[in-house]
Each structure stands twice: as structure tokens, then as C-alpha cells.
Amino acid sequence: MQNFKPMLVVAGLALGMASAGVAAADRAQVAVGEAEVMGEMFRSFNPQGQAGLSRLRQDDVQKFCSTPGWQKQKAHVKQLEKEQLATIKYPADGKLLGSWQAGERVAQTGVGMQFSDAPGSTAGGNCYACHQMSAEEVSFGTIGPSLRNFGKTRGNTEAMQRYAYGKIYNSQAYSACSNMPRFGHSGILTEQQMKDLTALLLDPNSPVNK
Ligand code: HEC
Numbered sequence: 001m002q003n004f005k006p007m008l009v010v011a012g013l014a015l016g017m018a019s020a021g022v023a024a025a026d027r028a029q030v031a032v033g034e035a036e037v038m039g040e041m042f043r044s045f046n047p048q049g050q051a052g053l054s055r056l057r058q059d060d061v062q063k064f065c066s067t068p069g070w071q072k073q074k075a076h077v078k079q080l081e082k083e084q085l086a087t088i089k090y091p092a093d094g095k096l097l098g099s100w101q102a103g104e105r106v107a108q109t110g111v112g113m114q115f116s117d118a119p120g121s122t123a124g125g126n127c128y129a130c131h132q133m134s135a136e137e138v139s140f141g142t143i144g145p146s147l148r149n150f151g152k153t154r155g156n157t158e159a160m161q162r163y164a165y166g167k168i169y170n171s172q173a174y175s176a177c178s179n180m181p182r183f184g185h186s187g188i189l190t191e192q193q194m195k196d197l198t199a200l201l202l203d204p205n206s207p208v209n210k
Contacts, residue, residue, distance in 0.1 A: 012066065012166040020118075025189060029139070031081065034066075034085050038056070040177065042056060048115035049114075049115035049116065049117075050115065050119040051114060051115040053111070059085065061080060061115050061172055061176075061177075063078060064076065064175035064177075065176070066127075070176075070177060071161070071177075077176045077177075078177045079109040080172065080199050081172065081173055081174065081176050082174075084170050084172040084173040084176075084182075084185075085166070085170070085174075087170055087173070087185055088165075088166045088169045088170050088173060088184065088185075089169070089184065089191075090162070090165065090166075091092075091191050092197060093129065095195065096114045096158075096161040096162065096164075096165045096195060096198050097161060097195060097198055097199040097202065097203065098192060098193075098195030098196035098197075098199050099196050100136055100196065100199040100200040100203040100205065100206035100207075100208075101203075102192075102193075102196040103193075103196035103197040103198070103199050103200030103206070104200055104206070106124055106125045106127075106189065106193045106196055106197055106200075107124075107125050107126075107127035107128055107133060107197060107200060108124070108127075108128060108137070109123075109124025109125065109126065110124050110126035110129060111123065112124055113188065117195030118158075120164070122190075122193075123188050123189060125183060125188075125189055125193065125197060127147075127197070128140045129141045129143075130142075130143040130179075131144045131145070131146065131147045132145035132146035132147065132148055133146075133147050133148065133200070133207070133208050134148075134206075134207030134208055134210070135148070135201060135207065135210065137207075143179060144180060147156065147201060147208060149200055149208065149209055150164075150201045150202070150209070151202035151203065151204060151208065152204070152209045154205055156202045156203070156204070160202065161198060161202060162184075164177065164197075164198045164201045164202060165194055165195070165198045167180075168183050168184065168189070168194050169182070169183060169185060169194060170182045170184060170199065172185075193210065
């Protein structure tokens with residue numbers, strides 16, 4: 001029964017605001033709906049180990065990206081990308097290319113940050129879950145574009161190294177509301193792991209470019 005009350009509030013709000021225009025009523029409904037959904041999420045999940053309920057809280061970027069019609073807010077999208085770009089910390093030694101062999105292992109590994117993992121233990125990038133990369137690996141997801149021959153087609157210039165490293169560090173910097181995790185920004189991968197992945201993408205001898 002408890003779940004019924006907010007539904008009535010939603011209906012009441014929508015009716016009451018009919019004279020104020022459909023758009024305002026829609027917005028109010030969305031706001032009430034969000035509170036409902038979040039309440040249900042917090043009731044449904046149990047915190048365990050390092051996987052606490054704080055993970056359900058969205059930061060400002062995620063909140064914006066959950067707003068219906070965010071794509072139409074072009075100025076805000078540009079601003080968001082600019083702000084996210086400014087969060088990228090490039091390696092202090094200026095070297096962006098690590099070992100592609102180590103990068104391939106990071107790309108293949110999907111463990112880390114789960115309740116069963118020890119806090120602070122090394123996580124993987126799980127890149128293959130969303131991207132095609134090497135020709136040998138036939139099991140890959142298609143949520144992201146194929147990265148086959150990424151270095152071969154884009155070149156291995158310093159600008160391209162910065163783009164690849166930056167994209168892995170914070171995907172939102174180059175396409176707002178991307179579905180790709182922000183590996184550096186969210187503290188999932190280490191600087192060395194991101195260097196190794198950059199090498200995997202760009203080294204001519206890496207399986208991505210063979
Ligand atoms: C949950 C899915 C997902 C995972 C996991 C993921 N990506 Fe992505 N990636 C995407 C999507 C979707 C895009 C396209 C949208 C965009 O550009 O952000 C993308 C885009 C990219 C691009 C830009 C491609 C271009 O044409 O410029 C690169 C590079 C990339 N991913 C590398 C990686 C690497 C390396 C990893 C592993 C550390 C990874 N991705 C993990 C979803 C993912």
C-alpha cells in the first residue's frame with residue numbers, strides 16, 4: 001500500500017498543473033518519478049563489501065544525462081565536455097605509451113570493484129565487453145564501435161595519443177553522456193594501465209593493428 005501514495009501524488013500534480021501547460025506538468029511528473037525510482041533503488045539494493053549504496057547517487061553529469069531531451073541542450077553539452085576535458089590528468093612523465101601486451105590483459109579483464117573484490121585490488125578495463133579490438137578475440141560486445149585497426153587508421157601522432165589516453169580517462173570529455181565508463185576519472189584504472197591501453201590501441205605491433 002505504501003507504494004500507492006506517490007502514484008496518487010503524481011496524478012494529482014499532473015491534473016493540478018494542467019492549466020499551467022503540458023510541459024510544466026511533464027516536468028513535475030518526471031521529478032516525482034525520479035524520486036520514486038531512486039527510493040525503489042535504495043530499497044532494492046543491499047550494500048555489501050566495497051559496493052555501497054553511494055554508488056546509486058548520480059553526479060551532476062549523470063543527472064544531466066538522465067534528463068529527457070538532454071541532446072537538445074547544445075550549449076550545456078559543449079560546456080559539460082569542456083569541464084570533463086579539464087578533469088583529465090595526463091602522466092607527469094609525459095609518456096603516454098606503455099606496453100600493449102599488458103594493455104591486452106587489461107582489455108580482456110572484467111574483474112574489479114565488485115563486492116567480492118578486496119578494496120583497492122587491481123581492476124580490469126573490460127574493453128572487449130563493448131568493443132571489437134584484436135582479430136584473434138572472437139567474443140566481443142557491440143555497445144561501442146569496433147576499434148579494429150584504430151592506430152593504423154588514425155595514426156600514432158602525439159595528438160592521437162592524447163586523444164586515446166584522454167578518452168579512456170574520461171569518455172565524457174569527447175562525447176557527452178557516452179555509455180563508456182570514465183576509467184581514470186572514476187578511479188577504476190591506474191595511470192600505468194591507461195598507458196598500456198593507449199599502446200594497445202596505437203602501437204603498430206599490437207593485435208589491434210594486425
Ligand atoms: C560499457 C561499454 C564500454 C566499455 C566497457 C568501453 N567502452 Fe569504449 N566506447 C563505448 C562507446 C558506447 C563508445 C562510443 C561513444 C563515445 O565515443 O563515447 C566508445 C568509444 C571509445 C573510443 C573512441 C572511438 C573513436 O572512434 O574515436 C575509444 C578509443 C574507446 N572507446 C576505448 C575503450 C577502451 C580502451 C576500453 C577499455 C578500457 C573501453 N573503450 C571500454 C563503450 C564502452
